[in-house]
Amino acid sequence: MTAAVFIEIGQMTGAVAQDKDTARRVRLEHVLPALKKGARIVLDFSAVNLTTQSFVHACISEAFRTYRDTALDLCEFKGCNPSIRNLVTTVIEYSMNVGELMAKPAVRLTSTDVPQADNLDRVRVVLEALARGDNTHHQIVERTGYSRRHVDYRLHSARVLGLVKMSKAALALTELGQKLVRTTVGSEFEREVLEAAILGSVILQRLVPDLLDDDDPAAVEVARRITKRAGLSPATAARRARALISWRRRVATPQIQLFKGDETDAD
Amino acid sequence: MRIELPSQISAHTIENFLSNTSFFGGGAAARTLVFHPQFNKIEPFGIAMLAAWADWCVANGVLVVTENGQAPGTVYLQRMGLFDHLPRDVGPAAITHHDETGRFVALRKISTQRDLDAFVVDIAPMLHRPENIRAVIYCLSELTRNVLEHAGSAAYACAQHYPAGQRVAVGIADCGIGVRQSLSRAHAPKSDEEAIVTALKPGVSGTTLTTYGSADNAGLGLFYTRAVARASEQYFSIVSGTAAYRLNRSQGDRPLTRNPEDDKHKLLRNLPLWKGTVVSVDIGTSTEADDFDELLAAVGEVATTSTTQAPRIRPKIRFTP
Numbered sequence: 001m002t003a004a005v006f007i008e009i010g011q012m013t014g015a016v017a018q019d020k021d022t023a024r025r026v027r028l029e030h031v032l033p034a035l036k037k038g039a040r041i042v043l044d045f046s047a048v049n050l051t052t053q054s055f056v057h058a059c060i061s062e063a064f065r066t067y068r069d070t071a072l073d074l075c076e077f078k079g080c081n082p083s084i085r086n087l088v089t090t091v092i093e094y095s096m097n098v099g100e101l102m103a104k105p106a107v108r109l110t111s112t113d114v115p116q117a118d119n120l121d122r123v124r125v126v127l128e129a130l131a132r133g134d135n136t137h138h139q140i141v142e143r144t145g146y147s148r149r150h151v152d153y154r155l156h157s158a159r160v161l162g163l164v165k166m167s168k169a170a171l172a173l174t175e176l177g178q179k180l181v182r183t184t185v186g187s188e189f190e191r192e193v194l195e196a197a198i199l200g201s202v203i204l205q206r207l208v209p210d211l212l213d214d215d216d217p218a219a220v221e222v223a224r225r226i227t228k229r230a231g232l233s234p235a236t237a238a239r240r241a242r243a244l245i246s247w248r249r250r251v252a253t254p255q256i257q258l259f260k261g262d263e264t265d266a267d
Numbered sequence: 268m269r270i271e272l273p274s275q276i277s278a279h280t281i282e283n284f285l286s287n288t289s290f291f292g293g294g295a296a297a298r299t300l301v302f303h304p305q306f307n308k309i310e311p312f313g314i315a316m317l318a319a320w321a322d323w324c325v326a327n328g329v330l331v332v333t334e335n336g337q338a339p340g341t342v343y344l345q346r347m348g349l350f351d352h353l354p355r356d357v358g359p360a361a362i363t364h365h366d367e368t369g370r371f372v373a374l375r376k377i378s379t380q381r382d383l384d385a386f387v388v389d390i391a392p393m394l395h396r397p398e399n400i401r402a403v404i405y406c407l408s409e410l411t412r413n414v415l416e417h418a419g420s421a422a423y424a425c426a427q428h429y430p431a432g433q434r435v436a437v438g439i440a441d442c443g444i445g446v447r448q449s450l451s452r453a454h455a456p457k458s459d460e461e462a463i464v465t466a467l468k469p470g471v472s473g474t475t476l477t478t479y480g481s482a483d484n485a486g487l488g489l490f491y492t493r494a495v496a497r498a499s500e501q502y503f504s505i506v507s508g509t510a511a512y513r514l515n516r517s518q519g520d521r522p523l524t525r526n527p528e529d530d531k532h533k534l535l536r537n538l539p540l541w542k543g544t545v546v547s548v549d550i551g552t553s554t555e556a557d558d559f560d561e562l563l564a565a566v567g568e569v570a571t572t573s574t575t576q577a578p579r580i581r582p583k584i585r586f587t588p
Contacts, residue, residue, distance in 0.1 A: 062482035082560040090567030
């Protein structure tokens with residue numbers, strides 16, 4: 001049985017727990033690792049007189065958003081005065097309600113929901129064609145030089161990311177897509193918009209909610225989830241998993257990847 | 268270029284002050300800050316603004332001189348530490364030092380979390396009213412941390428206790444990127460006023476589109492601060508760019524909602540530019556200690572309502588003594 005983890009918050013923060021950097025360290029170094037191992041964790045607020053909602057959020061929100069009932073079972077909050085208790089309750093409640101929305105999309109996933117384009121920079125090239133007024137597949141093919149098949153893959157990925165709206169009549173950038181094309185390629189702003197797109201994608205949050213977590217999700221595990229939730233064959237799921245992992249690499253670090261030219265799209 | 272200050276700068280008269288005072292027009296021309304001959308009152312947000320602006324001028328090579336530095340209210344400014352940032356056209360007045368405890372928290376420039384930690388440690392004994400220390404610390408902490416995380420500049424903060432008015436006024440100002448640019452990374456506000464209103468809603472963070480933010484940010488700091496002021500029937504104001512929102516003191520029977528425009532308020536547009544953000548919050552001192560606990564519960568209830576279409580989860584949390 002994995003040993004319980006005890007965190008005395010007051011020892012780290014003093015009577016006023018308001019340092020979000022400390023909260024972040026508690027989350028990354030203690031809470032998330034403990035939950036990943038299935039260990040019980042006790043957060044002791046006995047020596048804390050006052051905390052802020054921001055501190056509590058930085059400490060535990062991600063844990064409850066990701067681990068949900070497991071976090072409820074394993075986490076104990078000790079010595080909380082009424083104001084701290086109220087804040088902990090609020091943070092856990094909205095974190096789990098947000099997680100619930102992401103865990104249950106409006107429609108069941110199908111194989112066609114899983115993105116295929118593995119190069120986000122080439123997805124962006126397609127978006128930039130749209131921004132220039134090319135709003136048919138043919139025009140985008142002409143503009144970019146990509147094959148029709150690859151334009152379709154990239155538009156589909158853009159739709160999954162909430163960057164493009166598609167209807168029978170026309171293609172158009174969403175507000176987020178417009179924001180992306182206004183950023184400088186390789187900039188921190190671009191990275192942040194892509195990160196927001198991934199976090200805001202119902203499909204991706206259903207498939208790989210931990211895609212952008214500090215710990216790399218293993219490609220094998222991602223492929224397993226794709227097979228289970230979208231019904232793809234293991235071989236196809238493995239290719240799609242590699243594509244999603246490449247998105248993570250593109251987005252999870254501030255600098256543009258050096259190997260972006262080496263990747264080709266899936267068949 | 269002359270900047271003429273009114274005789275009073277307060278949350279009550281903020282519209283007049285903001286509408287008639289242009290700090291950032293005039294390019295690199297020297298500025299003369301003119302105190303009104305009957306200058307007699309300035310609330311903490313005004314002090315914080317002047318300090319932030321003065322340091323911005325120094326950093327940007329803009330010369331600043333002052334005029335009428337002998338006006339009656341300037342002695343108070345000296346005690347609050349403003350003339351550590353602003354020049355003064357006359358020598359320092361002889362000050363009779365009073366015990367600061369229970370009266371005010373002098374101006375502080377906060378650039379790091381360590382500065383903020385030290386500031387919070389210093390606040391508690393200076394405002395020795397236990398029934399409202401927590402609310403003051405809470406608001407100062409949330410608002411100042413917002414500046415450090417989102418503004419890209421230092422925060423200037425101070426506080427004053429007004430026993431007759433039964434309130435503590437807190438003011439925080441910066442000359443950073445402002446609310447609109449801070450939100451634009453994840454949202455697309457079309458104006459400063461839209462940005463301010465958006466930022467006041469719970470769950471809106473400039474770091475992500477996801478409701479209730481990222482692992483580090485929930486977008487609830489301003490919502491809680493507005494709620495604290497509202498609960499004690501006091502002013503709350505936020506200024507950024509060319510717009511400002513000021514919550515009225517009396518809300519009658521209106522319940523707290525997620526939308527700041529549901530409250531009685533003033534939304535000011537087309538103001539002279541303020542480069543950065545200013546927040547002013549007043550906290551009533553006639554409240555009891557339990558009121559703060561109940562307030563947090565009530566605010567949390569609103570913050571967690573209607574966030575999703577799914578049935579609301581009320582988790583059973585393990586609290587132990």
